[in-house]
Every structure is written in structure tokens, then in C-alpha cells.
Amino acid sequence: MTDEVRGRVKWVENMQFVGKMDTDQCAIILGDGGISPMKLLLLSVAGCTAYDVVMILQKMREPIEGLEVEISGERREEHPRIYKKVHLHYKIHGDVSEEKAKRAIELSQDKYCSASAHVKLSGAEVTYSFEIIRD
Incomplete structure (x- = not known):
């Protein structure tokens, strides 16, 4: 089914x-x-991975207090004007372990985030960076 x-x-x-x-x-x-539908696609990727990262860090019992995911994309000039490059920047708030934050992002990007997988399957290069903000 x-x-x-x-x-x-x-x-x-x-x-x-x-x-x-x-x-x-x-x-x-x-x-x-x-x-626009293409901008909505970027927000879908950011929302999908944000959900994953929060869930994974909570399961790891990390003290995450907030998360922002900034996303940018570069589209092809020719039609169909799909994304050729996408970059995500994670701003993780809380006293979270850098190693566990990196692992959570990797799990989201490599295993769980279906929206990101769709973008990658179209041939886009998806990169990411992150920072931990200890308030």
C-alpha cells in the first residue's frame, strides 16, 4: 500500500x-x-531537514533550544530551470555538542530528508554549514 x-x-x-x-x-x-513554486521547494527542503535535526537532537538528549535553517539556491539558466546548487546553513541554539549536531545534520541529509533527496536526484549539489549559538 x-x-x-x-x-x-x-x-x-x-x-x-x-x-x-x-x-x-x-x-x-x-x-x-x-x-513562487521554486521558492516553495527550497522552503520545503529547509522545513524537512529542520524537522529531522530537531527530532534527532532531542532523541540524542541534546539541550536544543531553537533552530533556524537558512537556505539559498542557484538555478540553471536553461529550461527547465531546476536548482543546480543548494546551500543550507543551520543555526542551532543551545548547549549542543558540535559532534552530535554534525551527526544529526548528516543523518537528515543522507538518510531522512525526502525533500532534500528529491533535489539531489535532480542533480543539484547540496551543501551545508552550521553554527551553534550558546545563548
Whole structure:
């Protein structure tokens, strides 16, 4: 049995669309006045790996207090204009072990983050860096 996911995108006016997944309460505006689908793809990668890193560090019993993931991407000039390079920078707040933070990020990038895997399968080079902020 497969996990089927359903959603829809509805044209509102001009070049503005609203997207919503069937099981979710929130919707997102795409196009004019909203976020482009390619930028949304980057945010999906950042959100996916952020979820993983927090979960993994909590399972390691590390005292994580906050996390921000900054992401940037460089697209090809020719169509389809897919990402050729993506960089993630993790800002981990708390007295977290540097070694465990690195391990959590590696596990997310190499094993768990499905969104990142999709970007890598398209041929993009995905790199990352991180810093630990001890408040």
C-alpha cells in the first residue's frame, strides 16, 4: 500500500493561485502576491531537514533550544530551470555538542530528508554549514 497525498491548486485571478492539501488547514498563495513554486521547494527542503535535526537532537538528549535553517539556491539558466546548487546553513541554539549536531545534520541529509533527496536526484549539489549559538 502506498501513502497517497492529495491537494489542489486553484487559479484565483491574474497569475495568482491558492494551493491547499486535502488534510491540512492552511493554504498558500502561489504566484503574484505569494511565493513562487521554486521558492516553495527550497522552503520545503529547509522545513524537512529542520524537522529531522530537531527530532534527532532531542532523541540524542541534546539541550536544543531553537533552530533556524537558512537556505539559498542557484538555478540553471536553461529550461527547465531546476536548482543546480543548494546551500543550507543551520543555526542551532543551545548547549549542543558540535559532534552530535554534525551527526544529526548528516543523518537528515543522507538518510531522512525526502525533500532534500528529491533535489539531489535532480542533480543539484547540496551543501551545508552550521553554527551553534550558546545563548
